[in-house]
Amino acid sequence: MGKSFRGxxxxxxxxxxxxxxxxxxxxxxxxxxxxxxxxGNKNELxxxxxxxxxxxxxxxxxxxxxxxxxxxxxRLDKExxxxxxxxxxxxxGFDNNQYIAxxxxxxxxxxxxxxxxxxxxxSKVVSNSxxxxxxxxxxxxxxxxxNLKRVLSPRxxxxxxxxxxxxxxxxxxxxxxxxxxxxxASKSFSEFESKIKLKGYKLIKGRGISFTDKxxxxxxxxxxxxxxxxxxxxxxxxxxxxxxxxxxxRHEQNRQxxxxxxxxxxxxxxxxxxxxxxxLTETIKILLKPETHEAxxxxxxxxxxxxxxxxxxxxxx
Numbered sequence: 177m178g179k180s181f182r183g184x185x186x187x188x189x190x191x192x193x194x195x196x197x198x199x200x201x202x203x204x205x206x207x208x209x210x211x212x213x214x215x216g217n218k219n220e221l222x223x224x225x226x227x228x229x230x231x232x233x234x235x236x237x238x239x240x241x242x243x244x245x246x247x248x249x250x251r252l253d254k255e256x257x258x259x260x261x262x263x264x265x266x267x268x269g270f271d272n273n274q275y276i277a278x279x280x281x282x283x284x285x286x287x288x289x290x291x292x293x294x295x296x297x298x299s300k301v302v303s304n305s306x307x308x309x310x311x312x313x314x315x316x317x318x319x320x321x322x323n324l325k326r327v328l329s330p331r332x333x334x335x336x337x338x339x340x341x342x343x344x345x346x347x348x349x350x351x352x353x354x355x356x357x358x359x360x361a362s363k364s365f366s367e368f369e370s371k372i373k374l375k376g377y378k379l380i381k382g383r384g385i386s387f388t389d390k391x392x393x394x395x396x397x398x399x400x401x402x403x404x405x406x407x408x409x410x411x412x413x414x415x416x417x418x419x420x421x422x423x424x425x426r427h428e429q430n431r432q433x434x435x436x437x438x439x440x441x442x443x444x445x446x447x448x449x450x451x452x453x454x455x456l457t458e459t460i461k462i463l464l465k466p467e468t469h470e471a472x473x474x475x476x477x478x479x480x481x482x483x484x485x486x487x488x489x490x491x492x493x
Contacts, residue, residue: 179236184241185291189206191204192282208276239293242268244315269303270302273296277289354375359411381404
């Protein structure tokens with residue numbers, strides 16, 4: 177839902193630009209494949225949509241924007257895209273209103289946009305009630321009709337007996353792997369953020385953490401087993417492990433320099449380093465394993481007091 181036909185129609189019909197720049201990133205990416213109760217170029221379409229919108233001034237969000245994406249292995253011709261757009265209009269209740277369908281070729285997967293006017297020529301407004309449920313049902317129907325790759329609807333729109341069926345989300349699996357890889361190679365949050373950005377994600381940190389991919393799909397870290405709390409704890413332990421290993425190297429160098437003096441005491445210090453390194457390594461391994469449901473870090477790893485107690489223990493070895 178939106179307020180501006182100019183913004184939405186311009187986005188769908190114009191060349192893709194780089195973020196915060198006028199430079200063209202992808203030229204001739206858009207093709208208008210369907211019109212309904214409208215015609216013309218970009219500016220003409222915007223004017224026509226706004227003219228009908230003016231018939232009902234009470235509507236704050238007259239713009240209905242739907243993006244339909246196919247799996248990378250699926251491909252439909254223009255005729256079938258037009259059919260899909262028409263069936264979408266019927267399912268969502270705007271088949272008698274103005275709408276356009278625009279195919280984009282700027283991604284590896286085929287996808288197209290539908291921009292519809294919720295205000296009709298009779299000034300009545302298309303309801304937005306249960307839109308997500310309607311579009312989910314429509315997508316499942318199209319998968320069967322056009323022999324497309326089948327996926328599950330969001331859990332809340334499934335029958336009760338289907339909601340607990342395990343499912344595989346390729347996008348989330350990929351994100352989970354990337355987070356694991358970047359966390360394993362980072363010692364600070366800034367380093368982790370830099371590495372995850374190189375993988376093509378925009379990181380948003382607030383009370384929690386989320387990741388937005390190149391297709392502008394946003395996923396919470398907790399949905400893939402990596403809450404902000406867990407990520408920060410892993411990075412803290414990674415830093416401790418890194419510092420420990422540096423101390424161990426310095427200790428070894430000093431031992432070589434003072435070999436005679438340390439010959440009677442070094443075994444205790446060496447044992448302390450080994451114990452601490454083993455604990456940190458095993459703790460990090462446990463935390464790096466994402467859980468199926470929203471992750472909760474074991475109590476013993478979250479309490480800084482426990483860490484401090486263990487430090488005191490090692491210092492007395």
